[in-house]
Amino acid sequence: MKKLKFTLLLLISLSQFSIAQTGQWKLSGNNLTGSEKFGSTNVQPLKFITNNKTRLTITSNGNLSFNSDQSSIQFPLPGSNPQPMMFMFPSGTANTPRMIFAHSPAFPNFGLQYTDFDDRFDFLSAGTSIFTVNLGASSVGVNGFFNVAGNSSFTGDVSVNGLNAFGNVGIKSFTPAADLHLTHTNGEVSTHGYRIENSGPSHFNWTFYTANNDGALVLFSGADHKGFFDAVSGAYFTTNADGTGKTAEKSPNVLSKIMQLDVNRYQAQENKLSEKKFYGMNVQDVEKIFPEVV
Numbered sequence: 001m002k003k004l005k006f007t008l009l010l011l012i013s014l015s016q017f018s019i020a021q022t023g024q025w026k027l028s029g030n031n032l033t034g035s036e037k038f039g040s041t042n043v044q045p046l047k048f049i050t051n052n053k054t055r056l057t058i059t060s061n062g063n064l065s066f067n068s069d070q071s072s073i074q075f076p077l078p079g080s081n082p083q084p085m086m087f088m089f090p091s092g093t094a095n096t097p098r099m100i101f102a103h104s105p106a107f108p109n110f111g112l113q114y115t116d117f118d119d120r121f122d123f124l125s126a127g128t129s130i131f132t133v134n135l136g137a138s139s140v141g142v143n144g145f146f147n148v149a150g151n152s153s154f155t156g157d158v159s160v161n162g163l164n165a166f167g168n169v170g171i172k173s174f175t176p177a178a179d180l181h182l183t184h185t186n187g188e189v190s191t192h193g194y195r196i197e198n199s200g201p202s203h204f205n206w207t208f209y210t211a212n213n214d215g216a217l218v219l220f221s222g223a224d225h226k227g228f229f230d231a232v233s234g235a236y237f238t239t240n241a242d243g244t245g246k247t248a249e250k251s252p253n254v255l256s257k258i259m260q261l262d263v264n265r266y267q268a269q270e271n272k273l274s275e276k277k278f279y280g281m282n283v284q285d286v287e288k289i290f291p292e293v294v
Helices: 003-020 283-289
Strands: 048-051 055-059 062-064 098-104 105-115 119-125 128-133 139-142 169-171 179-180 194-197 204-209 218-223 224-229 236-238 263-266 278-281
Touching: 278 283
Parallel strands: 169 179
Antiparallel strands: 048 055, 055 062, 098 105, 105 119, 119 128, 128 139, 194 204, 204 218, 218 224, 224 236, 263 278
């Protein structure tokens, strides 16, 4: 009988010792002392399951992995003073630059990075920034082609350091060949080409474009065709606003002055193969006799 009692006491003691060492995780809640652990003590991952399916896994190296692309993180609807959904750093203002999200473990430098020292977001391609949002400087930078499918409006200064290797800017041109290269739609009205407009209430403006049929540089003031530069000779030809000549006034007798001018017949240098020739006068000679023309 004494032997039986001793055996029972030993089993009870061992059971209590085992419970004290391993603990019991209660589904109704636990009164923790701070030394308890929840998880694995070896290299095995910790899996969370619902409906007998693994939904979330904490890997042995500490990564949080969702097991389905149908899973998501859902936050409650914000109240009157919601807290940030995520903090990148616990403190400091000059923390090491950190990727917010990246493509994959094989491509960790493709994605969005935050640089704490400059308060700057960078979209990286192989570690190189191609698009920058600088919160400290209130600026946006593009380090590659910037394609806009719709309308864009800028209220501040726009600085472009170049869209190609030569520092040229292209509008509707992916291969700009000059400092500013505009490729406009084909048309013969004032809504095509390049426009310069005054911001005053009258909004006076000039528009010019290159004609498709002969390459002339055509000028409009508002909606009125004013003239054009010939593509071969460079000569400028004016056009009356209404085409009737009503705005012209009769000039005094200038025949004697005209007779003093030397008229030359010439052929454009780049048009040697053509028989077309032009008449013209030396601008310095014209200025001496008709200064108001030059």
